[in-house]
Amino acid sequence: MTVAPDQVDVPDVDEFDATTRSWQVVVWNDPVNLMSYVVWVLRKLFGHPEAEATRLMLQVHHEGRAIVSSGPLEKAELDCHRLHHHGLWATLEKT
Amino acid sequence: MTGPFVVTDAGIQLSVGTDEQGVLRSVPTLLQSGDDAGGRLDYTPHPDDPAADAEYRELVGDDLAHLRREDRESFNDLVAGEPGTPENLEAFMRVIGEVRLVLAGRLGIEDDGWEAEAEMQSDPELALVGWLGYLQDAAVGVLSELF
Numbered sequence: 001m002t003v004a005p006d007q008v009d010v011p012d013v014d015e016f017d018a019t020t021r022s023w024q025v026v027v028w029n030d031p032v033n034l035m036s037y038v039v040w041v042l043r044k045l046f047g048h049p050e051a052e053a054t055r056l057m058l059q060v061h062h063e064g065r066a067i068v069s070s071g072p073l074e075k076a077e078l079d080c081h082r083l084h085h086h087g088l089w090a091t092l093e094k095t
Numbered sequence: 096m097t098g099p100f101v102v103t104d105a106g107i108q109l110s111v112g113t114d115e116q117g118v119l120r121s122v123p124t125l126l127q128s129g130d131d132a133g134g135r136l137d138y139t140p141h142p143d144d145p146a147a148d149a150e151y152r153e154l155v156g157d158d159l160a161h162l163r164r165e166d167r168e169s170f171n172d173l174v175a176g177e178p179g180t181p182e183n184l185e186a187f188m189r190v191i192g193e194v195r196l197v198l199a200g201r202l203g204i205e206d207d208g209w210e211a212e213a214e215m216q217s218d219p220e221l222a223l224v225g226w227l228g229y230l231q232d233a234a235v236g237v238l239s240e241l242f
Binding site: 089090 | 136139158162195204231232235239242
């Protein structure tokens with residue numbers, strides 16, 4: 001057990017919001033990456049079954065973008081980083 | 096007819112002719128030249144928020160560059176004929192993808208369907224983009240079987 005502090009620092013609202021609210025990882029269409037490669041990357045990085053990875057890849061291809069994962073900022077940025085390492089064009093959006 | 100990769104007890108080996116091996120050996124130099132015409136190797140998660148972008152870049156530092164250097168080492172080992180692990184083949188595949196992105200940027204490829212109009216025979220760089228795509232697809236096939 002610990003003693004309750006006499007005084008607490010209240011986090012800035014924006015700072016709290018940025019780190020705790022959910023973010024979406026968006027993969028955008030590009031004309032170069034192979035469909036088979038994109039499916040493989042989505043399976044590998046996010047553990048999607050092949051059918052779901054294929055659905056997301058086709059959504060990217062036909063609609064220009066798809067949301068492939070979501071979560072707190074830190075996780076979303078890590079997902080984005082891994083996608084960039086695999087050559088996929090990915091950005092973040094607040095939900 | 097066999098594919099460009101052979102899976103044995105020793106590992107995964109690249110199986111291409113001497114000429115093709117020579118081409119692949121030269122491929123990483125395309126990435127070292129810094130000629131990323133389309134900026135396709137420098138994406139940011141926060142394109143509309145410079146402050147968040149700066150914070151992100153400070154956080155990841157040169158991690159991406161470090162990972163890419165490691166990938167190229169694995170790539171070079173496979174091209175040299177050494178048997179590799181699935182992880183080595185993944186790295187090989189990523190390097191192939193990076194080169195295709197850089198070449199596509201240099202060739203001004205911006206829209207889907209470019210393959211249908213491409214004159215692969217008359218443009219060596221287009222032909223290279225196509226052939227590297229064949230290798231990458233074959234690597235996906237091998238890894239999918241092992242996955």
